[in-house]
Structure formats: structure tokens, C-alpha cells
Amino acid sequence: MSKVSMRGQEMPESPISKLVPLAAAAKERGTKVYHLNIGQPDLPTPQVGLDALKNIDRTLLEYSTPEGYLSYRKKLAGYYKKYDINVEPDDIVITCGGSEAVQIAFMACLDPGDEIILTEPLYANYLGFAIPAGIKVRTITTKIEDGFALPAVEKFEELINEKTKAILICxxxxxxxxxxxxEEMDQIRDMVKKHDLLLFSDEVYREFVYTENPYISAGSLEGIEQNVVILDSVSKRYSECGVRIGALVTRNKEIRDTAIKFCQARVSPPLVGQIVAEASVDTPDEYFREVYDEYVERRNCLISGLNDIPGVFSPTPMGAFYTVAKLPVDDADKFCSWCLSSFSYEGQTVMMAPASGFYITPGAGRNQVRIAYVLKKEDMERAIIVLRKALEAYPGRVEE
Amino acid sequence: MSKVSMRGQEMPESPISKLVPLAAAAKERGTKVYHLNIGQPDLPTPQVGLDALKNIDRTLLEYSTPEGYLSYRKKLAGYYKKYDINVEPDDIVITCGGSEAVQIAFMACLDPGDEIILTEPLYANYLGFAIPAGIKVRTITTKIEDGFALPAVEKFEELINEKTKAILICxxxxxxxxxxxxEEMDQIRDMVKKHDLLLFSDEVYREFVYTENPYISAGSLEGIEQNVVILDSVSKRYSECGVRIGALVTRNKEIRDTAIKFCQARVSPPLVGQIVAEASVDTPDEYFREVYDEYVERRNCLISGLNDIPGVFSPTPMGAFYTVAKLPVDDADKFCSWCLSSFSYEGQTVMMAPASGFYITPGAGRNQVRIAYVLKKEDMERAIIVLRKALEAYPGRVEE
Structure with missing residues (x-):
């Protein structure tokens, strides 16, 4: 008899897991693969973080406290104030990456059968925490033509019922x-208040914003302080994906106390990661200016390059370091596989994440891909040329 | 309306969380507190692990793979062979501490309503993973008079029904x-085979064995290879609690592939921790001989000291670094609180974990405490004197 649970069977595979062996085989054949699929920034970790790692001088690598070191939480509270997130150290629970913050927020606040509303395309791994928790994910599809803007309140209200407990935004x-x-944040605030919902706000890309306007955190919205749970991580902010340090931040004491019970069960977040993350709070502004300049350049290069390819359309992303682009293909899953298994141009090909994995609605995003602009500009330019050639050669090309 | 889930409310608090503020207040008053409550070894991390940490020379602290680095899994496979656990690198999934191995094993193999059988007293944090997963924990109470030996097969069979999916041993x-x-391991093997159950085997104290007999891992039992899931961690083995590196080990490919989907959802285990843990596989035997000698001495000092106190009884533990002792008190919860809040002897007191938190059966273990022997011998001796004086002074003393 199968020893795997129903929920284990229902767990989604990563949207790119099927492509990983194809990419490995392509490299095996000597083909260079441009990785447009990953969310791993290539920019260096801040020197203050690397120095803190170098300077660890301990003879015992011990547990920290379940909720994380107070010294780190104090510094974080100062950091959040810069974003008008007025929290005390005790409002912060340190987690093992942003992933654990999502997981604990779901478990602490939602029961099996409870519903949560998200927009799609969505970060696929949310499903990897909702499914084992028995939480029902309801989605509103955002449209590439509108730049994936927030849908009208009415669209949310169509889905809200007595089982609806939370909205999750990223x-x-x-x-x-x-x-x-x-304006969109005010719209969310009013809706959360009207229906007394939880607002889970995944803000791990808070630093990656390419507008002149200040970033509006859910933690700065007035009147819903007891409803907001911020999900955070140092992974992207400081190019520290590997230290596995995130945070769950809420002024709702009941949620915080419950989250800490989940933290006690796993004893403590990583010690070394906390040391590195704490030091990284002092990263000089210059680091972020350089990162900003770098990503704006990469983004501009990518988006103009994509939109220059006949049949391709990408909106201009205003934050993070991804875009979802529409391609003139029958099926982006097939196209992405084909790029790796059956195509190369001057010994090169591209690996992208088919967008279907980011949608729940069957068939949605079928001709879309997610592209991360985490490569150097020269590589990005080269990758765009390779993508153009691939689209010219692809047998499943579809004209609009 | 409360924003906390039912399961969040049901989550147990750590057995010692109520005592933590009392210990802090005692220290505030200038009282020295001997911590007999914690599972944090005070012995140093092996030098090879510390050196690996010092020698990290990276400019980017990046994600590793979801299942952990192959180089580490290869070395681990070699390590396991020493214990007759014949696994390949692909049978090993690296987790964020042993805690995540428990959590993923539960989620990958069990559905809400499924039952799992454990003996009590048990590691309280198992409940912290079973409750959010909706898994029903059934327990067989082991007896202090029998040295907490494995109960007879009949006791297990009384609990086995069509909902029973697994037995968890620690x-x-x-x-x-x-x-x-x-003989007990054979008994478990036969029972697992007869009823086609899963056997989750928490072996994080594998190195801490004080008999002349070789350690019998569940992974060495023949005929149930497809049923066994080993839950492991480097926390205790190498005094590396803070690196948060564990492992889920199984020759059941379906379980392993499912576990990896859960790993993909949280992207990767800690990078730095893996580097330290991988290097630590080369810890010289001498380290373990010293650790063995140290713990045997501490154990002997603790157990003879405890049994010399009138009304106190402790069996002699043959592994790990804990014992559960019976005290001549009305209620160990009250006694442990009293020691911290209302007692001191020559400016000193003791902190212990009341055993009630390790039982599910209401009222069980009411006059028992868990004591960890992770203190230096001199401190242990002193702590035993303080405990003796506390028992003499305690107003709720109960003679047998």
C-alpha cells in the first residue's frame, strides 16, 4: 500500500522541477544555459554581513531562542520604522526564511477548510504551504494587458464568504x-477593514522598487493594525537566500503568541543566519543605490528586448526582479522544455519558468513565462537574442 | 473576532515556557540557577566544523538545492554505513534541523485523522507537529519502575486500527x-511488518549510547526497508544545535520524492549549516570518546546523586543525556515553579522540566521531572545538593 498521504500526493512540484534534468542534459551536451528561471540574485551579500560571518568566534554553535535573538529584533524594529512600520521588537518573530513565516502564519491563523484569497499568477510555493494545511486557495486572475494590476474590489467581494479568513498579497x-x-493599498485596507479579514503581506522584495513613490507597506496602513501579518525575509534584500532568515511581524499579540508556540516546536531559527542578518541591518545606503541602478538597467534591457521580439509582450515591472511575458507559442510548458531539449543557437539556450505553474485556474497563463532579471546585462542581452532565435525556430509558434 | 486558528489554540506551549520568566526573575534577584532543564549540550562543536565555518570564503550566501547538497549527502551515506544503515545519497533529504524532518515526514505520509502510536513520556515537540497536521497521537504509557522499557506488543496492538498509519520511536x-x-528492535520490526505500518525513527541521540552493545538503528532492520523513515539531526551529535541541519532518510522512493516536494516549497535548507555539517562528518573518533567519557561520568554522578536523595528515584539511562526522575512531591509543576520563585540555598536554585509536559495522558508523570545532564560534573554535584535541600524545604512534600 502507498505510504504517501493524500496531501503529499496533492503537493505541487516546483514549476521548474521538470525542466531541471533537461537543463542538466543540455549542459552535458556542452550547451550554455542562460538561467532566466531563478530567483537567486547574483549580486554580492553586503560586506557587513560577510564580515560578521568571518568574525564568528564561538566554540559552540548553540540554539538561539525560539522567537529569535532580541538584539536582532531590536535592530529590525528600527529598520521597519524607515518604512512607517511601527513595531516593537516583541512584535517580530524570527523565522527560518520567509517560507517559514508563511507556513506559521497559515497554521496559526487558519484551520482546514478556511479560505484565503490571492491574485494569480502567484508565488507557487504558497500552495506548498496551503495544501498541507488544508487551506482552500481562491484566486482572482490578474491580466497581463493591465500590467497585472490589483483587480477591482468587486472581484474580491464575489469570493468573500463566511469561510474567507484572509487575503494574501505579495x-x-x-x-x-x-x-x-x-490608492490600491487604500483599497485593500478598506476591504480588509470592512470584512474584518486578515491581511498577509509578503514584502520580501520591499527594497526592489523602481518608482519615485515611497513603498507602501501593509504595516503602515492605519486602522487595520490587528489584521496585518507581514511576511518578510533577508534573502533578497541582502542577497542572503542561503542564511534562511525571515520574520513574521504583527501587532496582533494573540497571533504573535500563537506563532511563538509554533516556533517553540522547532526550537530555534538558524544561529549563524541571525548573526549575519543582524549585521546586515547596517548595510550602507550605497549598497542599495548600486543594487537599484543595476536592476533598473537589467529591467530596462530585458523589457525593451522582450517587447522588440515580434509577438512577445511584457508589461514593465515596477518592483522585484521578475516579469511575466506573453510569448507567441502554443504552450509555454512545451516551449520551455523544447528550448532545453531540442534547441540551441551558437551553443546557447535559455531556461525560463512556464507561467502555468503560477496559476491555479486550469489553462491560465498557458502562453506566458516568468523571467527573472538576475543576470548581468551582457548575459541578459545575449539571452534575449537566444530567446528571439528560439521563437523563430519553435515548431509550435502561434501568431496572434 | 479572534484571528487565531483552532489548531493554533490547541498548540501546546513548551513544557518549560511558564518557568522561563520565573528563572529570569530569580536571576534578577541574584540567585544562581542551575539549568537542568535544557537539551543544549555545553560541549564544544568539533574543530573540523568550526574550521569549516571560519574558512567560508564566499561573496554570495546563496540557496542550496531543496534536498541539500549532493556532496554532503554522499558523505552522510558513508557515515550511515557505520551503523548498518545502507542508504544511497538519494535516499537522504537534508532538512532544517531534525524538527523539519519530523514535520515533513508527518505531512508527506499522514493525513488529517490518521493515527500514530508513540510511547509516553515523549518528546513534547512531536505534538507541535502532529496537532497542526491534524494527526491523532495515541500513546502507551511506559513505566519508570521498568526503566521506561518498550511495552509489550499487545499494548501496541490494542491501539492499532484502520486509521493507524505509523509508529514513532525515539x-x-x-x-x-x-x-x-x-530484542526490542526485533519486536518493533515484526509488529511494523505484520501491520504494514510506517516506522518513524528519531535517532538524533544515536552517538549517545552507554552500553557495550552496538546501536541498533531502525535503518538496519531487514524486511521493513520500505516502511522506515529515519529522522536525524547534527544538533546533538556535533553540538551544532544552532546550524539547523537535519535529515529525513528513507529507502522508500515514493516517500522521498514526496518529501522533496515539501522541500521545494521552502526552497533550501541552510547553506552555512550544511557546510559546517558536511565538514563535521570527518570529526575524529577521539572527539566521540571524550564526549562518551564526559557523559558517562555526568550520568553516573547524576543518577547516584538522585537516588541518594530520600524519596527520589531515577532509572539509569542507557542513552541520550536525560533522565526522568520521580520526586516526593505533590505536583512537579508546582515544585519546579516553587524552586525558582520561592526557594534558594546559599544563593542557588535549580530549573527542571516538569514531566507532565511529556505525557498526553492527563495526570501522568505528575511527580516526575526531566533532568538533562548537560552541566559540568562540579555544577551537577552542586545542583544535586540544591535539589536535595529544595525537597527538604518544599511545603508540598509527599512521602510514599
Missing amino acids: NPNNPTGSLYTP | NPNNPTGSLYTP
Whole structure:
């Protein structure tokens, strides 16, 4: 008899897991693969973080406290104030990456059968936490033609019922790169207040914003302080994906106390990661200016390059470092596989994430891909040429 | 309306969380607190692990793979062979501490309503993973008079029904320090085979064994290879609790592939922790001999000291670094609080974990405490004197 649970069977595979062996085989054949599929920034970790790692001088690598070191939480509270997120150290629970913050927020606040509303395309891994928790994910499809903007309140209200407990936003958004305007954030605030919902706000790309307007955190919205749970991580902010340090931030004491019970069960977040993350709070502004300049350049290069390819359309992302682009293909899953298994141009090909994995609605996003602009500009330019050639050669090309 | 889930409310607090503020207040008053409550070894991390940490020379602290680095899994496969656990690198999934191995095993193999059988007293944090997963924990109470030995097969069979999916053993045992004999392991194997159950085997104290007999891992039992899931961690083995590196090990490919989907959802285990853990596989045997000598001495000092106190009884633990002792008190919860809040002897007191938190059966273990022997011998001796004086002074003393 199968020893795997029903929920284990229902767990989605990563949208790119099927492509990984194809990419490995392509490299095996000597083909260079441009990785447009990954969310791993290539920019260096801040020197203050690397120095803190170098300077660890301990003879015992011990547990920290379940909720994370107070010294780190104090510094984080100062950091959040810069974004008008007025929290105390005790409002912050340190987690093992942003992933654990999502997981604990779901478990602490939602029961099996409860519903949560998200926009799609969505960060696929949310499903990887909702499914084992028995939470029902309801989605509103955002449209590439509108730059994946926030849908009208009415669209949300169509889905709200007595089982609806929460709205989850990812802002700036992975995978679309969209960024909510102050007006859109007010719209969310009013809806959350009217229906007394929880607002889970995934803000791990908070630093990656390419507008002149200040970033509006859900933590700065007035009147819904007891409803907001911020999900955060140092992974992208400081190019520290590997230290596995995130945070769950809420002024709702009941949620915080419950989250800490989940933290006690796993004893402590990583020690070394906390040391690196704490030091990284002092990253000089210059680091972020350089990162900003780099990503704006990459983004501009990518988006203009994509839109220059006949039949391709990408909105201009205002945050994060992804875009979702529409391609003139029958099926982006097939196209992405084909790029790796049956195509190369001057010994090169591209790996992209088919967008179907970021949608729940069957068939949605079938001709879309997610592209991360985490490559150097020269590589990005080269990758765009390779993509253009691939689209010219692809047998499943479809004209609009 | 409360924003906390039912399961969040049901989550147990750590057995010692109520005592933590009392200990802090005692220290505030200038009282020295001997921590007999914690599972944090004070012995140093092996030098090879510390050196690996010092020698990290990266400019980018990046994600690793979801299942963990192949180089580490290869070395681990070699390590396991020493314990007759014949696994390949692909049978190993690296987790964020042993905690995540438990969590993923539960989620990948069990659905809400499924039942799992454990002996109690048990490691309280198992409940912290079973409750959010909706898994029903059934327990068989082991007896202090029998040294918490494995109950007869009949006791298990009384609980087995069509909902029963797994047995979870912790061997050597936290909190009791008991260690299963080869005969007991055969008994478990036969029962698992007869009823086609899963056998989750928490073996994080594998190195801490104080008998002349070789350690029998569940992974070495023949005929149930497809049923066994080993839950492991480097936390105790190498005094590396803070690196948060564990492993889920199984020759059941379906379980392994499902576990990896859960790993993909949280992207990767800690990078730095893996580097330290991988290097630590080369820890010289001498380290373990010293650790063995140290713990045997501490154990002997603790157990003889405890049994010398009138009315106190502790079996002799054969593994791990805990014992559960019976005290001549009305209620160990009250006694442990009293020690911290209302007692001191020559400016000193003791902090212990009341055993009630390790039992599910209401009222069980009411006059028992868990004591960890992770203190230096001199401190242990002193702590035993303080405990003796506390028991003499405690107003709720109960003679047998």
C-alpha cells in the first residue's frame, strides 16, 4: 500500500522541477544555459554581513531562542520604522526564511477548510504551504494587458464568504513584478477593514522598487493594525537566500503568541543566519543605490528586448526582479522544455519558468513565462537574442 | 473576532515556557540557577566544523538545492554505513534541523485523522507537529519502575486500527534516556511488518549510547526497508544545535520524492549549516570518546546523586543525556515553579522540566521531572545538593 498521504500526493512540484534534468542534459551536451528561471540574485551579500560571518568566534554553535535573538529584533524594529512600520521588537518573530513565516502564519491563523484569497499568477510555493494545511486557495486572475494590476474590489467581494479568513498579497509581486499604488493599498485596507479579514503581506522584495513613490507597506496602513501579518525575509534584500532568515511581524499579540508556540516546536531559527542578518541591518545606503541602478538597467534591457521580439509582450515591472511575458507559442510548458531539449543557437539556450505553474485556474497563463532579471546585462542581452532565435525556430509558434 | 486558528489554540506551549520568566526573575534577584532543564549540550562543536565555518570564503550566501547538497549527502551515506544503515545519497533529504524532518515526514505520509502510536513520556515537540497536521497521537504509557522499557506488543496492538498509519520511536529516548535492546528492535520490526505500518525513527541521540552493545538503528532492520523513515539531526551529535541541519532518510522512493516536494516549497535548507555539517562528518573518533567519557561520568554522578536523595528515584539511562526522575512531591509543576520563585540555598536554585509536559495522558508523570545532564560534573554535584535541600524545604512534600 502507498505510504504517501493524500496531501503529499496533492503537493505541487516546483514549476521548474521538470525542466531541471533537461537543463542538466543540455549542459552535458556542452550547451550554455542562460538561467532566466531563478530567483537567486547574483549580486554580492553586503560586506557587513560577510564580515560578521568571518568574525564568528564561538566554540559552540548553540540554539538561539525560539522567537529569535532580541538584539536582532531590536535592530529590525528600527529598520521597519524607515518604512512607517511601527513595531516593537516583541512584535517580530524570527523565522527560518520567509517560507517559514508563511507556513506559521497559515497554521496559526487558519484551520482546514478556511479560505484565503490571492491574485494569480502567484508565488507557487504558497500552495506548498496551503495544501498541507488544508487551506482552500481562491484566486482572482490578474491580466497581463493591465500590467497585472490589483483587480477591482468587486472581484474580491464575489469570493468573500463566511469561510474567507484572509487575503494574501505579495508586493512587490513575484512573479509579475507589479507594485501596488497608494490608492490600491487604500483599497485593500478598506476591504480588509470592512470584512474584518486578515491581511498577509509578503514584502520580501520591499527594497526592489523602481518608482519615485515611497513603498507602501501593509504595516503602515492605519486602522487595520490587528489584521496585518507581514511576511518578510533577508534573502533578497541582502542577497542572503542561503542564511534562511525571515520574520513574521504583527501587532496582533494573540497571533504573535500563537506563532511563538509554533516556533517553540522547532526550537530555534538558524544561529549563524541571525548573526549575519543582524549585521546586515547596517548595510550602507550605497549598497542599495548600486543594487537599484543595476536592476533598473537589467529591467530596462530585458523589457525593451522582450517587447522588440515580434509577438512577445511584457508589461514593465515596477518592483522585484521578475516579469511575466506573453510569448507567441502554443504552450509555454512545451516551449520551455523544447528550448532545453531540442534547441540551441551558437551553443546557447535559455531556461525560463512556464507561467502555468503560477496559476491555479486550469489553462491560465498557458502562453506566458516568468523571467527573472538576475543576470548581468551582457548575459541578459545575449539571452534575449537566444530567446528571439528560439521563437523563430519553435515548431509550435502561434501568431496572434 | 479572534484571528487565531483552532489548531493554533490547541498548540501546546513548551513544557518549560511558564518557568522561563520565573528563572529570569530569580536571576534578577541574584540567585544562581542551575539549568537542568535544557537539551543544549555545553560541549564544544568539533574543530573540523568550526574550521569549516571560519574558512567560508564566499561573496554570495546563496540557496542550496531543496534536498541539500549532493556532496554532503554522499558523505552522510558513508557515515550511515557505520551503523548498518545502507542508504544511497538519494535516499537522504537534508532538512532544517531534525524538527523539519519530523514535520515533513508527518505531512508527506499522514493525513488529517490518521493515527500514530508513540510511547509516553515523549518528546513534547512531536505534538507541535502532529496537532497542526491534524494527526491523532495515541500513546502507551511506559513505566519508570521498568526503566521506561518498550511495552509489550499487545499494548501496541490494542491501539492499532484502520486509521493507524505509523509508529514513532525515539531511540535513544528523549526524555527518558532509555535505549531499545536488539530484542526490542526485533519486536518493533515484526509488529511494523505484520501491520504494514510506517516506522518513524528519531535517532538524533544515536552517538549517545552507554552500553557495550552496538546501536541498533531502525535503518538496519531487514524486511521493513520500505516502511522506515529515519529522522536525524547534527544538533546533538556535533553540538551544532544552532546550524539547523537535519535529515529525513528513507529507502522508500515514493516517500522521498514526496518529501522533496515539501522541500521545494521552502526552497533550501541552510547553506552555512550544511557546510559546517558536511565538514563535521570527518570529526575524529577521539572527539566521540571524550564526549562518551564526559557523559558517562555526568550520568553516573547524576543518577547516584538522585537516588541518594530520600524519596527520589531515577532509572539509569542507557542513552541520550536525560533522565526522568520521580520526586516526593505533590505536583512537579508546582515544585519546579516553587524552586525558582520561592526557594534558594546559599544563593542557588535549580530549573527542571516538569514531566507532565511529556505525557498526553492527563495526570501522568505528575511527580516526575526531566533532568538533562548537560552541566559540568562540579555544577551537577552542586545542583544535586540544591535539589536535595529544595525537597527538604518544599511545603508540598509527599512521602510514599
